[in-house]
Amino acid sequence: MRVGVTNLRVKYAGASELLFNDLTLHIEKGEKVLLLGPSGCGKSTLLQVLSGLIPAAVPVPMKVEEKMIPESTGYVFQDPDAQFCMPYVDEEMAFVLENRAIPRSEMKGLINTYLDKVGLHFDDPHVEIATLSQGMKQRLAIASVLSLEPDVLYLDEPTALLDPEGTKDVWETIKKIDDDQTMVIVEHKVDHVIDFVDRVVLFDDSGTILADSDPETILSFYKHKMKEFGIWYPGIWKEHEHGLKRETKNALSVMTIEDLKGFKGKKCLVELPEAVIHEGEWIVITGENGAGKSSLLLSIMQVLKTTGDVHVDGKALHSIKEAREKLAFVFQNPEFQFVTNSVYDELAYSMSEDVQNRVTTWLQNYELLNHQHQHPYQLSTGQKRKLSVGTALFGNQRILLLDEPTFGQDAKNTFKLLEYFEDLRSKGITIMMVTHDPNIVETYATREWIISKGRRVSDRNVNRGEEAVVHAVDS
Numbered sequence: 001m002r003v004g005v006t007n008l009r010v011k012y013a014g015a016s017e018l019l020f021n022d023l024t025l026h027i028e029k030g031e032k033v034l035l036l037g038p039s040g041c042g043k044s045t046l047l048q049v050l051s052g053l054i055p056a057a058v059p060v061p062m063k064v065e066e067k068m069i070p071e072s073t074g075y076v077f078q079d080p081d082a083q084f085c086m087p088y089v090d091e092e093m094a095f096v097l098e099n100r101a102i103p104r105s106e107m108k109g110l111i112n113t114y115l116d117k118v119g120l121h122f123d124d125p126h127v128e129i130a131t132l133s134q135g136m137k138q139r140l141a142i143a144s145v146l147s148l149e150p151d152v153l154y155l156d157e158p159t160a161l162l163d164p165e166g167t168k169d170v171w172e173t174i175k176k177i178d179d180d181q182t183m184v185i186v187e188h189k190v191d192h193v194i195d196f197v198d199r200v201v202l203f204d205d206s207g208t209i210l211a212d213s214d215p216e217t218i219l220s221f222y223k224h225k226m227k228e229f230g231i232w233y234p235g236i237w238k239e240h241e242h243g244l245k246r247e248t249k250n251a252l253s254v255m256t257i258e259d260l261k262g263f264k265g266k267k268c269l270v271e272l273p274e275a276v277i278h279e280g281e282w283i284v285i286t287g288e289n290g291a292g293k294s295s296l297l298l299s300i301m302q303v304l305k306t307t308g309d310v311h312v313d314g315k316a317l318h319s320i321k322e323a324r325e326k327l328a329f330v331f332q333n334p335e336f337q338f339v340t341n342s343v344y345d346e347l348a349y350s351m352s353e354d355v356q357n358r359v360t361t362w363l364q365n366y367e368l369l370n371h372q373h374q375h376p377y378q379l380s381t382g383q384k385r386k387l388s389v390g391t392a393l394f395g396n397q398r399i400l401l402l403d404e405p406t407f408g409q410d411a412k413n414t415f416k417l418l419e420y421f422e423d424l425r426s427k428g429i430t431i432m433m434v435t436h437d438p439n440i441v442e443t444y445a446t447r448e449w450i451i452s453k454g455r456r457v458s459d460r461n462v463n464r465g466e467e468a469v470v471h472a473v474d475s
Contacts, residue, residue: 002029254279
C-alpha cells in the first residue's frame with residue numbers, strides 16, 4: 001500500500017514556528033526513499049509521523065488533512081539498545097514472533113531464517129545481547145523488525161553509532177532485503193545509501209521540500225542547495241579540506257597518565273599504562289565499536305571506578321568533582337548532559353557573567369534560537385548534540401574530552417563545530433576526541449590513538465604521518 005500525508009502541520013511545545021506547514025508526501029509500494037536535509041529540519045519527526053509513532057506513541061501536536069499509515073510497520077532506531085525488550089537474542093526474536101501469534105513449534109526455524117537474512121550466525125542463538133558489538137546489535141534490531149513482516153520499513157540513521165566497518169556491514173545487510181520491501185530512510189552517511197535508493201526527498205532547514213526526484217537528478221541539479229543548507233553529499237570533505245592541519249609545539253605538558261585502569265564492577269574495561277598530553281594537541285581516539293574508547297574518556301573523568309594516576313596541571317584527580325574543574329566533557333549520549341528544562345537554561349546553567357549575550361550568540365550561530373524555550377529532549381538528535389557541546393564549552397576548562405561530538409550532525413554544523421574546536425586548539429586548548437570519521441582524523445587531528453580490546457595499540461603524529469613509539473605494555 002501507499003504511505004503518506006497530505007497537508008501535514010506539526011508544532012512542538014515551546015517552538016516559535018511550525019515544523020511543517022502543509023507538507024504533502026506520498027511513497028509508493030516497493031520504493032526506497034531517502035529523506036535528506038539539514039539537522040533539525042524534521043526528517044526523524046516525519047519518519048515517526050509516517051510510521052504512526054506520532055501521535056500514537058509520541059504525543060506531538062499535529063494536524064493533517066489525510067494520512068495513509070500501513071497496518072504493519074517496522075522502525076529501526078539510531079541506537080539499537082533503545083528497541084530491545086529481552087536480554088537474549090533468541091528471546092528478542094521470539095518476543096516479536098509471539099506478537100504475530102506464530103506457533104512455538106515454528107519459531108526456531110523462523111528465528112534462524114531472519115538471523116541468516118542479516119548475516120548473524122550463532123551455534124546457539126541464546127546469546128546475551130549485551131555481549132554483542134554495536135554492529136551486531138543493529139543487525140539484530142533489523143532482524144527483529146524484519147520478523148514482523150512489515151509493509152514498510154523505516155530506518156532512522158541506523159549506522160549513526162557504528163564504526164566504518166560496522167556501517168558497511170549494516171548497509172550491505174539492508175541492501176539484501178527483498179526488492180519489493182518499501183523503505184523510508186533518514187541517513188547522513190549518504191555515500192553508503194545514495195546508489196541504493198530510488199528517490200531522494202530534499203528538505204531545507206524549515207522542513208519545506210526543495211526537490212523530490214531520483215538521486216542523479218538531485219546531485220546534478222540541486223548540489224548548490226545542498227551546499228547552501230549544509231547537507232551531506234558525496235565528495236564534500238574534499239571540498240572542505242583547505243590546509244587546516246598545523247604542527248603542534250609540544251612544549252608544555254598539561255596532563256599525565258600513569259597505570260590508568262577503568263572498571264565496571266570487577267571487569268577492567270580499559271587500561272593506559274602511560275601518556276603525556278600537551279597544550280594545543282588534538283588527539284583523536286579511534287577503534288572499532290566496543291574497543292574501549294568511551295571507557296577511556298570516562299576513566300579520565302573519574303566517572304568509572306579507576307586505579308592509577310591522572311594529573312592535570314600537576315594536580316591529581318581523585319573524583320568527578322575534581323575532574324570537572326579541569327576537564328570539559330561531552331557524553332556520547334547528549335541527554336546525559338542535560339539538567340534543566342529549556343535550551344536557554346541549559347546553556348546558561350554554568351555561566352556567571354554576560355549570560356544573555358553569550359547564550360543568545362551561541363543560539364544564533366548554531367540555529368537554536370527558535371528552540372530556546374523548548375525542553376532539550378524535544379530537539380532532534382543533531383540539535384541535542386549541538387546543545388550538549390555548547391554546555392561543555394561555556395566553562396573555563398583548558399582540556400576538552402569529546403565523545404563523538406559530530407554524530408547525527410549535518411555538514412554545515414559538523415564543519416562549524418570542527419572549525420570552532422580548531423580555533424580553540426590554536427589558542428592552546430587541548431582536545432581529546434572519540435570519533436569514527438577518518439576524515440576528521442586526517443583533516444583536523446594532530447595525533448591519533450587507536451584503541452583495541454581496551455588497550456592503546458598505536459600512537460601516531462597525524463601531521464607527519466610518522467608512527468610514534470608506543471610502549472610494549474600498551475599493545
